[in-house]
Amino acid sequence: MRTTIWALLGLGVVLPQALASDTLSTSGFSLCMQDSEIEVQKLDVSYTKSTQEVVFDVAGTNSKEQNVTATLTVTAYGSQVYSKTFNPCGTEVHVAELCPVPSGHFSASGSMAVPDEYASQIPSIAFSIPDLDGQAKLTLTSNGKDVACVESELSNGKSTDVKGVAWATAGIAAGALALSGLSALGSAGSTGAPSSSPSAGDVVGWFGSVATNGMLSVSHPTIYKSFTKNFAWSTGLIPWSSMQNSIDAFRKATGGNTTHESYIYLSGLSTASSSNGTSSKRSLDLVSRAANLIARSSSNSSSSDLTDCGSVSVNSFKCYSEELSIPSANIFMTVLLVFAIVVAVVVVGILLLKVILELWALYGNFPKKLTEFRKDYWGIMARTITNMILILYGIWVMYCVYQLRNGDSWAAKLLAAVTLSVFTALLAFFAWRIIYLARKYKKAEGDTTGLYENKETWRKYSLFYDNYKKDLWWLFVPVIVYALAKGCIIAGAEGHGMVQTIGQLAVECCMLALLLWNRPYATKSSMGIHMTIQIVRVLSIACVLVFVEELGLSQTTKTVTGIVLIVVQSALSGVLAILIAVNAIIVCIRENPHAKKLREAENANKDLDDLTPLDARESLLIDHPPKRDFTEMSKFNFNAPYEPYRDHPVNRSNSTGSNDRLVYADYGVAHGRSQSPESRSSLEGRKPTAPGYGMAY
Template sequence: MRILSFPVLASSFLVARTLATDTISTNEVSTCLTGSDVEVRELSVTYTRSTREVVFNIDGTSKKIQNVTASLTVTAYGNQVYSKDFDPCSSDNYVAQLCPVPAGSFQAHGTQQIPEEYASQIPSIAFQIPDLDGLAKIQLKSKDDGAEVACIQSGLSNGKTMQVQSVTYAAVGVAGAALALSGLSALGTAGHTGASSSSPSFGDVMGWFHSMATNGMLSVSYPPIYRSFTKNFAFSTGLIPWGDMQTAIDNFRASTGGNLTQNSYEFLRNATLTYSDGSSTNTTSKVKRGLNLIVGAVDLATRDLSGSFSSDTTSSNSTDGDESTFHKAVSGIEAYAEQLTIPQANTFMTVLLIFAIVVAAIAVGILLLKVILELWALYGSFPEKLKDFRKDYWGLLARTITNLILILYGVWVLYCIYQLTTGDSWAAKALAAATLAVFTGVLMFFGLRIMHLARKYKKSEGDTAALYEDRETWRKYSLFYDSYKKDYWWLFIPAIVYMFAKGCVIAGANGHGLVQSAGQLIVEALMLGLLLWNRPYVAKSSQWINITIQVVRVLSVVCVLVFVEELGLSQTTKTVTGIVLIAVQSGLTGILAILIAVNAIIICVRENPHAKRQREAEKLNRDMDDLTPLDARESLLMDNPPRKDYAEMSKFNFTGPYEPYRDQKLPQPQHGRMGSTDRLVEPAYHLDDQHGRSLSRESRRSRDSHGSPERHHATTPGYGFAY
């Protein structure tokens, strides 16, 4: 059937070919009238700029013969840019297949050349904007009573999209580079307490990717360009499309109370997802003019259409067509997951299985590392700093998994709450509740343990510096606070609360975009205020990187508020905001990638600062142990050690602070048979094996003959001060 003026249709129902260079085509045709007399099972129309040709293919059915009128409406970015009513039986718009509409199955296909005078006026921008936000709708009404007998609509696309596999691969590469850099940094600081992690770390990068992904999970009306962009980072949250896995999860759900009727992988493969529409205002002039020109150009070719017709009541494509007529309205987390062909009821189980695979890979990788180190120790010279890695396999595995839990905690809370509120399988709900309790319990245990140690050190030593200086404490717990200053070790606790609150807001308020956006804005703003007020990071680079990331998070949520339907902003405004969001978020991602590369170069060319400091300290201790009475460094003029550094006193072999004067004379030291009695200054302290300064007996007798009335001993150099 020649379903209406096909050149007109061709101009309106335009693309769905990914990465096409100069085409506009129909995309996911759907019906907008249930129970209609005329149904179109398949509609494919493509306009190619280079050849100026419109190619179409239509397959449909009609219940009866009837005379109709047609109405065509084209909207772009929420604004109506073209509207036309016509009679397919009139001389100006005659379409044989619609005059009258035949009964039974019909097919039509053909090619139409567009005149140069119209094709040349179509602006290039119509072919260049990714994820073109356009919609064409055709309505057929009965001439007898004016009732609507058919309604068909289709999205318009130029084949370009922001969802590109290369972007995902690049993001995976950035995350992998950050992981490798964090590993190298850990090896470089092995055995050194108090060493801060490199920045941006793997956790920083994954946290930023999580933010971009969750920005696309809210129940708001996203512009198509931004919706496609956020899907590039779904992998960071554990949503990885895998057909066999989805089929296995469907079978698991079916055996545990799940309903697969419209919530399964097979259904989703043959379904068309429908998103919520935004309010309409004026669109950009170039896009509006381009779409109108396309419609006008193809409208000229109405009379020359070629087609074919069959009155058979069956069709070889009927099965496929019936399957392709499934339509599903989606929004929020459901829309985000099902764009990736992951049924919404399968989201948690998908993330759980991906997590299990990652944990298994980590265990195997660490075991392989242990085997390599054991072979190295047997057949080669084993480095001293790698002994901890060799001896502490289970501890290293536990700390790695704990670190993974800490990184994923925010999205894990989100998926668990979503499963508990919308899931249909009792087993999946039980797993969600159990894993959420376990993950929360693990983090609570470490949090309480670190707080207990901090109070203990505070009570016994006056501060919590031992969290950073005690080797065993640092090895076990530093992954929570290694990037913070000593006074801000506790900041990991509000960071965990922040992740929990963010996941609860997004999943708990699913379906209420305004509540989600406002709640997330409050959470992000509070975290930003905490960072700005305390500035807790050790390194200035970490300070600025993390504060910048948090600022962009706040700005991103502010921009997402523009997409909230309750605010009634125009589709054009939403599209412009989406483009700005993409630019800002892509820019920050690029900066993180550059910083990772710079850090990698620094690690390769610069000497390890921790090893250098340790070597200098060891050299200083050896030099002080080798001092002689005539050494210039043993001079009375030698500067005293820094007074404020208790930890450094051991380098100079001092034993304690200033000791007060006594009224009675201190007992003379007893010398062994082999001991020397030569002294220049009588020591005020009895030092067993410490380095005193030697004096002759003559000097001592001379000093005693001029003894002071108070019989006080002279102060030993380096003493007499409270350090």
């Protein structure tokens, strides 16, 4: 393999090179032929760079004594980098234990030197790049016939699937959630203020996009698929042994088959692999299942491989979840229980907040802007849960459709159908309600600004459109449809990587075009963040298209593309984390601009109520209020409290063709502008009215 190709594979690798070891070793094994005469039960192969030696350790059983020839082949990223055929009875590589292979149980170990011409083709990056895509294959031949074949993945001990990264991403989401809470406290009691960006929904939505990229039915490079597992928590895939055992019991009681789809079976398989077929110490049940598995798998597969997850035809959800120690049949119930736990935590948290506020009100100086949080406990809880459903709706659709297609428990299928129906109906109701109110405001006032200015409407429904401009409030409807389409495509076209990828790419491009055409977000920061996220989503799916098996691209190309994806997606995640920190600082040190503007407007209105001709206080320099405000005021005559202007005698005289009329212009103040001396004199004879009913004459 050319050194330039290996150099490309090193792009984006940020792990410290000083921590790299100089050893490549096998990890588990699988049989690559059926009905083999020699049954291999153990294979350990390692290569040390400093000594340029391959050390092997193999064990198994043989039906009869026979002479064999061994061939060891090493491949990396789809290309063969080393191949060696040797006779265990020869002088170059002599293995006494295999000369000949004895009948019954056997074990052998040995080493062989790798010539410089082969060792020089393995660059240093192979010992440091995570999730090395390499395989070692050992074939035993007797009398020109293959009698055994076993292969194993090569590893340098490094992976992009790191628990610390998963915790870091969860911390970023928690920071965004805390920032959203601070922003809500800062704008409490005000209307029309857009939420801070990036919000918790933006962060979780982005992390969910990365995770679902790893679930598509394509031939992912190992390095990228491992990377996506760091974000699996954002889709609800959180492994928990007690929960999985409970789900298994529930499925078994409702028609599910737990023989091969259970946490015990999956754990027993993993234990059998790690111990090379020995028993586990967990429980007798686990031991028996592992032993039965090995017995069933000895003819066509190894104990280290539950399913052929390297095959494109295999269920990608299945492989992805099982690598996270979650049986594929438990996926939906796992997500449902995790969601229920989160909802319970939210309910308890809001209740605790209410208790704190009540104690504060009783024994401290309670701020007025937090009064809404005291009075609207149930409303806050309902809106929070609705917001969670809105954020995770695409994930819910995906898992519900998957359960309906592949589930084996009738109760779990029923729960999936009910969950999908209820959540869809809930969002459809809110969409209908907001559209109804928008039409009502437009009919009464000429526009839909009431969605942003009416306090009660804003409090109930703003979570759907608070980030959008006033004339683009409706964009939340295409966003819901977008989430529905993505979930249906990913789960509905499972097993068909080309359909999944092209369908998802079409949906992402449509959303990007909609954002570019309307530019709907209220602030420039929100516009930039959401546009960047959507562009990266489109580019990510375009890169995933490289992984589609039907295109027949080389493994090297796929790996390079996977590394580029890791770099881009990691960079965007880091930028979001930085923006969250910056916004937190801004929220803490700067007054909410909307609240400031609202306070200034209220002060100006109070001053206008006390204006008199002798004390105008430069009212003509004050900005005019919105046209619709004094248009409403113009319907009244200020000679008497709230008396309709149309009933005034002067107004009725207009129908006779007289030019005498009241002209109401600035702030509802009536001025005599008639050219008739009589009308002017009638105005001059009026007396001042009481403050609060208009300006005195």
